[in-house]
Amino acid sequence: MKIFFICALCSTLIFGTAKAVPTSQEIQALQLSAEKGNADAQVKLGAMYFLGEGVRQDYAEALKWCRLSANQGNADAQLKVGWMYSNGYGVKQDYAEAVKWYRLSAQQGNANAQYNLGVMYSNGEGVKQDKKIAKEWFGKSCDNGLQQACDEYRKLQEQGY
16 A cells, blocks of 8 residues: 655645735845855745745746755755655656755754655565665654654554664
């Protein structure tokens, strides 16, 4: 049985929800900071493009800004890039590329990335299916407070993995 993590709520968990619409001055300041290489500004701008928050929704632009931040080691951006590859937002769906980005984020302790990496191993998406490795990642995510991962860990434990 496959574990599904692709859902409307997942994008909310990964990208957040729209807040008060930023002013054009706030957007310009954020854009300038992102263009100067500020990783936090880049991932925030990427999330704004993903959600269409204060800017026209544009998944390719969201991926561009998140990837710039991810390449600087921002774990949140790495999670977002992985999610976009696993779901085909702004890019052709590519599970192997998603695994790469999830792993980078997961290795920094990001519970959502650890969970998603567990899902990829459990389902054999982008990697050879391996329930034992999936269980390890679910365990790490659970240790970092994600209840959903605890549930998946327990299921695999009960199945003898």
